[in-house]
Amino acid sequence: MRIVFLGDIVGNTGLKAVDAYFPEILKRFKPDLTIANAENAAASGRGLTPRIAEQLFDKGIEILTLGNHAWDSREIYSYLEREKRIVRPANFPGNPPGIGFTICKVNGFDVAIVNLLGRVFMSDYDSPFACIDGIVRELRESRGIRHIFVDFHAETSSEKMSFAWHVTGKVSAVVGTHTHVQTADERILGGGTAYLTDAGMTGAYDGIIGMKKEPVLHRFLTQMPVRFEVEQGRLQLHGACIDLDEKGHATHIERISCKPL
Ligand SMILES: [Fe+2]
Numbered sequence: 001m002r003i004v005f006l007g008d009i010v011g012n013t014g015l016k017a018v019d020a021y022f023p024e025i026l027k028r029f030k031p032d033l034t035i036a037n038a039e040n041a042a043a044s045g046r047g048l049t050p051r052i053a054e055q056l057f058d059k060g061i062e063i064l065t066l067g068n069h070a071w072d073s074r075e076i077y078s079y080l081e082r083e084k085r086i087v088r089p090a091n092f093p094g095n096p097p098g099i100g101f102t103i104c105k106v107n108g109f110d111v112a113i114v115n116l117l118g119r120v121f122m123s124d125y126d127s128p129f130a131c132i133d134g135i136v137r138e139l140r141e142s143r144g145i146r147h148i149f150v151d152f153h154a155e156t157s158s159e160k161m162s163f164a165w166h167v168t169g170k171v172s173a174v175v176g177t178h179t180h181v182q183t184a185d186e187r188i189l190g191g192g193t194a195y196l197t198d199a200g201m202t203g204a205y206d207g208i209i210g211m212k213k214e215p216v217l218h219r220f221l222t223q224m225p226v227r228f229e230v231e232q233g234r235l236q237l238h239g240a241c242i243d244l245d246e247k248g249h250a251t252h253i254e255r256i257s258c259k260p261l
């Protein structure tokens with residue numbers, strides 16, 4: 001089976017990029033399952049709203065993952081309780097709304113999609129390593145599920161790579177998100193786990209990780225608080241395409257990096 005994953009969709013420009021590129025992506029890759037990180041897909045670039053989630057589903061994205069911005073829009077809280085096509089970080093402490101993994105049927109196989117947060121240069125979340133161990137036990141041992149896709153939402157390449165090696169052979173794919181910058185290190189680890197440190201982002205090409213440059217620069221130059229705005233203008237779409245065999249092993253991974261429009 002073939003999975004297409006899109007890196008963080010950022011703001012209203014991110015939705016424009018989905019409109020501009022996604023029909024062609026579907027034609028070119030013919031995926032059996034499409035997933036996107038939508039933690040920044042609200043028009044403002046902060047969080048996700050139910051309205052935007054519905055729009056992304058209507059455009060053909062089947063599962064949405066989140067990240068550290070999962071809670072930026074309050075409207076999403078009650079929606080997450082009933083919408084099983086959205087996955088929030090599994091290792092968020094306490095018992096937040098929503099689910100940390102979801103399961104859908106693809107080509108007759110149960111496929112699990114998991115979202116986890118890293119901790120290096122981030123907040124004090126529960127251990128993603130301990131959390132995935134528990135999830136893998138439940139999925140593989142209790143439910144017999146072998147097709148497991150993980151969106152590991154983390155800042156540093158070292159934590160992402162360590163996480164991938166921790167789960168190699170136990171999950172089908174680990175694709176990183178959060179930095180909004182695509183890395184060029186796609187590979188299949190021993191044990192049949194596809195890996196990419198970061199999928200990149202879907203949104204504005206000319207800003208700073210999706211936002212207008214000037215306020216971001218102002219923050220760096222002065223350290224004064226400033227409100228970021230979503231960059232408009234030229235578009236980009238980044239992601240990955242992964243093939244899995246019937247045992248859930250990855251057989252192929254390639255980066256998707258569409259040229260700016
Ligand atoms: Fe993001």
Ligand SMILES: [Fe+2]
Nearest residue numbers: 067068069178
């Ligand atoms: Fe993030």
